[in-house]
Amino acid sequence: MSTTVGARSATAPLRVLDGALSWLTEHLDHFNPFEDGELSGLCEVPLAELSILTLCGLRCAATPPWDFGLFLDHIESISSNPVYQQRPFREPETLVSHVIATAALDCSGRAVDLDRVGLSRLVQASTLPAPALAPHRMMELRHALDLVRIRHRLPSYRTLFRRSFASHTVNPIFMSRPEAYVLTHVVFYATDLGNCAPRGIAPLETAALSRRVVQLLAMSICEGNWDLTAEFLFSWYLLAGSRHLPLAQEAWRCLSSAQRADGSVPGPRADPDKAAEADVGAYYHTTLVCALAALGYLNAAASDHD
């Protein structure tokens, strides 16, 4: 990962991005689902999150000064393991994580061995698209399948958005943390992580959603919750496609001062007395989302110049 950019970048987003990518590179072991031996539970989730960051980095509209090669090598080495490859067929609930990793490799031009027909059949036959699946989860599945061109019969983004919590007018004072993450994730999938205008969300709904995101971004800053601050900041860039928000400057000031010298950004469960090395789990997600927000900033900056 290049570190030369950090020295010459004047803006907070670039500094945060540079530090975050360096720290994540140093901690790639944490993104290895085989770290604890057998694959179990949701062990693929960190790798899927790393894949999302890699995908966003590869697609970034700004001239990419960062080399995501090490991330891709890591994703590729795990994806090539047959035990990993076959897991979705035995435990379909892990499918999205696997598909996202494949999407990152596919985007980079690396060869991927994906049984699209088999996976399409799996989606149809399994309980994955059952109506009981929450709309934002269904949207996540649809987004993943669309990314790698797997055929499916899932509802449209419009239908899924309308069914989701994000389409409702809710009082932000009552909103729980999980609901906040539902909202940001709906934005991630509807915009294909910033690769397109919001799909299935009408302009007036986008405006209302943007306003809600701004309120929640500010509330997260007040709370000192850097994980949600970065999530909402990224969401705002995805919805607005512009850098011009005074609150975003304040958010970057906060994220920049929260970032530690090693590049990590503490999450809500981080112990201030512990080094990030001793508790990677409490730091990795926030650090990663800060990098995503910075990529969102770079894309917005590129479209501001268009």
Next chain:
Amino acid sequence: MIEVGVGVGLERAARYLERVANSNDATPSSLPLRLHLQAVFGLWVAERAEVVDAASACGVAAHALRDSIETNARHCVFNCHDHDSKLLLVCHYAMRSHGAESGQLAHYTEELAATFRSVDEAPAEFAGDIFLLELLGKETGHASISRSPFEANLGLLRADVSHLRRATTVLAGLSGFGTRHVTLKEPSAARDALSFILLEKLREYDLILGSALLRALTHLGAADCEEVGYAVEYLLSQQHADGRFGYYARELGRSQPLAHGDVDIYLPVTVALAWALADTRVPSFRLVPAQARPRDGCRD
């Protein structure tokens, strides 16, 4: 036109405040003065919001409070400096309006006015005191009120609670408790910051600070903004059938038993919320009448 929910909420709150004020029966376990002052303040708010029967309840409570203050003073257990100065001044005004003037409070206002006459510049936190003293007809001299008491912009988002409390106190004073406009350097940024902080403080269940922020936003002309609407809706959802505001079983369970039961917790919260709701949603509401002569740092 008062929103139905707000009107009902204020009526219920007034009934609770009346019950609390009437619990002062001059026995050793009866309501302490600090709570009695708050109950009268709350009933005064209800009266000014034109809540049915609040004026008569406030009158009864004001007379009882005067007697209580004078009794305490005779037993040398009343010290004005144990209480918030603005609370005393508003209660003094309310009691006087009901023909229940307290000699102790009259003496206190003289003393306080003399203090302001002796300084050239008063910190902005005292703008409310000066406003109230002048309303009570006291000469406070020509002390200017210090400007730029705080940076009202998005930087406030990370301010600590004591800084925010100070900011709301300053804004309340500079606005003459909502009777005149306040000019700020960045009014739009101030409104944005305060409205976002309002949402977060209510989510953190700091209802008293949330109420003060709600009043501050109203005094900055932002009563109709979306965030204020959410805050009002939230506050109304936090009222018990008996009129109290707030759900504090958790705090009451954690602490040592309070000397005056749950009144210690519920009364200040109920007064703060009733005041904020009246200020924000009762168009005719003014805590006290406007004054003709605005001080430096604010304009009509």
